[in-house]
Amino acid sequence: MGLPVEILLVEDNEGDIILTKKAFEKGKIMNRLHVVKNGLDALDFLYKRNGFEDAPRPDLILLDLNMPKMNGQQVLEDIKQNDDLKMIPVIILTTSNADEDILKSYKLQASSYIRKPVDFKQFGQVIQTLQDYWFTIVKFPAKE
Amino acid sequence: MIRKIPILDYFIPDKLKIEESLRRKARILLxxxxxxWLVLIVSYIACVTLSIDTDLPFGTSALLLAMISALFYFTGSMAIGGNAIAVLILLVIGSLSLKSGGLYSMDLLFCIIAPITAFLLAGKRAGIFWSLVLVFIYIIYYVLETQYGITYVEGAKIGDANYFLIVGILTITAFCGTVWVYENEKTKNINDLEKTKKELSILNNSLEQKIKERTQSLEQTNAQLMRSNNDLEQFAYAASHDLQEPLRMVGNFVQLLEDEYKEQVDETGKSYINFAVDGVTRMSSLIEELLQYSRVGRKGLKIEEVDLNKVVEEKISDLSLLIRSKNVDVNVDKLPVIKCIPNQIGMVFYNLINNGIKFNHTEHPTVKIEYKETPTHWWFSIKDDGIGIEKQYQEQIFDLFKRLHRKEEYSGTGIGLSICKKVIGHHHGEIKINSEMGTGTTFHFSIQKNLEIE
Structure with missing residues (x-):
């Protein structure tokens, strides 16, 4: 575990950005959280263009669905059409656990979804579980 | 009796078959x-076989009869048929009277059948006309007898002629008068009937019009209601969805505050933070349950065939923490496979089991789930031995936000049972409560059996 885990957070809500950062700070795994605030920037980050030339390839993408300009759904569709990018696990952040929202996430071929919680402690636990799961149990396809 | 001869119906012209009264008249005429025809044929055969020498006009009669029959059959007119028969009777019987004594002949009196037939078959005017014709014939006979001495009976006297004329005319007047009165009364009745019928049909039409208008306005109101109901559900959904967002911010950051500024915040400050977090948590579950409530009945939810054992098992496992901590014994019957909206029926079981456990202080609470079936519905019961509900509140508990206890005593939003009621309503069933203070509560609810799978 020499290299830090690269995580891309696509989120337009400042509050959620802080909360996610805090939750990852408390995590045991060394990670680097990159934040972009809309769909267009997310794609630029992934394709390393328009000022994101130095961006690393993320190991995990956390994607909010409701965003201005280009929403999460469009970003996800784009990612899933790219042979290289579609290997990256994408986790959808939803506001509610309404069936409609969950179904929407899975229809978009998301790897998983997380409900943005009301309780911060609970959110911390969720992020912890997520880290455990994605970075210690699941084996990713080897990087080129 | 005439009605019993079916062969008659075969000859009734189509035009007269439509109405029963016309059909009856046609039968009489036929x-x-x-x-x-029968008389003609039988008497002809009798004359021929018995070699009786007679000068009866068979040929002419047959020809006339055939003409009348054809005329009636092809025109289908009761007036023509009736008048033609009157003519025939007058001709046949009248001609007999020429030989059998003119004014003094009984045959002349028999001619009265002609106007009566006309009355019955062709109507009042024809009847009166033929009565007058008969009277006219009487007068001609009388004039011939008295003025010109052309008499058909030897040795008749003037007095006899007067007497026969008067008797004849009186008889005609009496018979035809009676029939005329009868017919008049009948037409009056028929007219009255027609009038009533017309009035009725006018009333009927206006009634139908009214019903139509009412139905239309009802349909409109219904459509409006549906629309506003949909709008409301849409609104509730959107509102509860969007309300979660700012609430999350408040909750999370208050907690973050507590977490990161532990040293600076004293016990009072921490208790304030706890109040805030508690409020946010409760509001969040309120919104969550409102969202659930608004989703009941939303379109696109599918009715599926499910094994209820699995549904209930899942709900019991969701509640396992509570079940273990309160040492609850949950007994479940073997449940059937039914058609329903699984998530929502699951919600009903969850809420009712949860209530059974929550409102229970016994050492070892029990919750029992049973079912039975009627021809149309499945009936489920969830029985607990908890605190029970007072009679006066048993109706109200299904109302939205209705709570019987302070939140410090029992947690909850007051939406759970409203959700149950709404879900059961959508499954064409009903939900009932049977409870006694201190003994326990049993909820009964039903689900219609043949819900259509969409």
């Missing part, structure tokens, strides 16, 4: 014609 039976007249039939009798004439």
């Amino acid at each position: 039976s007249f014609l039939g009798v004439f």
